[in-house]
Each structure stands twice: as C-alpha cells, then as structure tokens.
Amino acid sequence: MTTISKETLEFLSLLSENNNREWFQEHKETYLKAKDNVDAFAQQVIDGFREIEPQIPGELTGKKSVMRIYRDVRFSKNKSPYKLNFAFYISLSAKGVHSPGYYVQLQPGNSFIAGGMWMPDAPHLKSIRQEIDYNGDDLLAILDSKSFKTYFKDGLSEEDKLKTTPKGYDADHPNIELLKLKSFTVSYPIKDEALYNKGIISEVINCFKEIMPLNSFLKEAIASV
Structure with a gap:
C-alpha cells in the first residue's frame, strides 16, 4: 500500500524556501523520486476508486492525473517557477472537457x-x-446527508459567491444562496501525519465516495450543454 513519504513533503518544504531554477536543477533527482511517489499514490487511489466510480475514463492513469509542478508565469506577477504542492485530478470526462471531478x-x-x-x-x-x-x-438532500457532513460540515465553498442575486432569479427564491454560487466544490483537510498512514488510500476513496452524489448532480445538470 503506497503512502505519501515524509521525504516528499520535505522536498516541498525545501522548495518553498528555494523556489528557483538553479536549486531545482540541483535537486532534480529528489524531485523525480517525490514525483514517482505521488504518481504511485494517485494510481492506487484511481484503481481503488474505479471499483465504485465507473465513469472514470479507462485511459486515466495515476501519472496522467498528476498536475505539472511548473507554473505558467506568463501572465502572473508572481514569477516563482514552481508550485509548492503536488496535486492530482480525476475527471469524469475526456481530457480537455470541463466536468465535475x-x-x-x-x-x-x-x-x-x-x-x-x-x-x-x-x-x-x-x-x-x-x-x-x-x-x-x-442538491439539499445531498448536502444535508449525515455521511456527507462527516467530511464536509461547511458544505459548498462560497469562493467568489455573488453578493447580489443572479440574473433571472428573485431574491426570495428558496435556494437563492445556492444560486449565488459561482463554484460548486467541497474540501476536506488532511494532516501531514495522516498522509504517512497506511489507511490514507481508503480515507481518500471514502471521501471521494461522499462527493459522488454531488458530482452526479452536477454532471446531469450540464449534460445538455
């Protein structure tokens, strides 16, 4: 069972203090070892989750799901060349198609x-x-379910939520607060120590399982677009 190694997080900690190309090139071997660790971790998550989420594209692998660590700085004031995290994304649609994930x-x-x-x-x-x-x-039934709240007690993120009512809807609409949202995401924090635990793969998959009804609702909503 693959876990995230302490060395992987230690690499990211050092990168946060040395976010420049010279240091990165000197520690390229350490980066590649950390990347292999994340690729293997993502693969195990995908393999386990695919058993309960058949909509995951068959061609998706752990390596393909892991995002690049290199930042696109062309239009950013922040010219630091590297992200300070590893991340992977499991989409329910083919590459390049915007969908829940x-x-x-x-x-x-x-x-x-x-x-x-x-x-x-x-x-x-x-x-x-x-x-x-x-x-x-x-949607309210999904957000209010006991198991969902175990992970996501704060519900949907209110990032960039509208301060006024969206066009075409009345202020007294029973779900106006949901209609004001511009993103429909939830998140669950993980402590560093939990990443080293052999149960972390199951934890991620169980968390994803609770997100499945939300993603099904969203996928059905955009099906005709």
Whole structure:
C-alpha cells in the first residue's frame, strides 16, 4: 500500500524556501523520486476508486492525473517557477472537457481532498443554476446527508459567491444562496501525519465516495450543454 513519504513533503518544504531554477536543477533527482511517489499514490487511489466510480475514463492513469509542478508565469506577477504542492485530478470526462471531478492536493500544512466543479464557464453555470432552480431539493438532500457532513460540515465553498442575486432569479427564491454560487466544490483537510498512514488510500476513496452524489448532480445538470 503506497503512502505519501515524509521525504516528499520535505522536498516541498525545501522548495518553498528555494523556489528557483538553479536549486531545482540541483535537486532534480529528489524531485523525480517525490514525483514517482505521488504518481504511485494517485494510481492506487484511481484503481481503488474505479471499483465504485465507473465513469472514470479507462485511459486515466495515476501519472496522467498528476498536475505539472511548473507554473505558467506568463501572465502572473508572481514569477516563482514552481508550485509548492503536488496535486492530482480525476475527471469524469475526456481530457480537455470541463466536468465535475475529484482532486487531491499534497502540501506541508495544506493538504486536502476536494471535488465538484470549480468556476464552470457561463453555459455550464447557467445550466447548474437551472438545475438548482428545478431540483434544488435534490442538491439539499445531498448536502444535508449525515455521511456527507462527516467530511464536509461547511458544505459548498462560497469562493467568489455573488453578493447580489443572479440574473433571472428573485431574491426570495428558496435556494437563492445556492444560486449565488459561482463554484460548486467541497474540501476536506488532511494532516501531514495522516498522509504517512497506511489507511490514507481508503480515507481518500471514502471521501471521494461522499462527493459522488454531488458530482452526479452536477454532471446531469450540464449534460445538455
């Protein structure tokens, strides 16, 4: 059973203090060892989760799901060349297609499991709001379930939530607070020590399992877009 090694987080800690190309090249072998650790971890998560989530594309592997550590600095004021985390994403659709999914971030003091749909584009957002308008009780049932709240007691993230009502909806709509959302994601923090535990694969998969009804709701909402 693959766990995240202490050396992987130690590499990220050192990278946060030495975020430059010269240091990275000098420690490339350490980076590659850490990357292999994350690839193997992601693969075990995918293999286990695929048994209960058949919508995961068959071609997705752990290595393919792990995001690049290199930052795109072309349009950013922050010119640091490297991200300070490893992360992997399990999409429910083919590469390049915006859809709900599952995400794990690995970073010293800031690791978490997440899922849902982050900042959907305008057509998808419109469809999700329409689904909430028509079938909001279905979404509330998911968010209010006891098992869901075990992991996500704060519910959906309110990142970039509208301060006013979205166009086409009244302020007294029973689900207006959900309709104001621009992202539909949840997250669950993980302590560094938990990543070293042999039970971490099961923990991630169990967390993903609770996200599945949310992702099914979102995928159904955008199916016609």
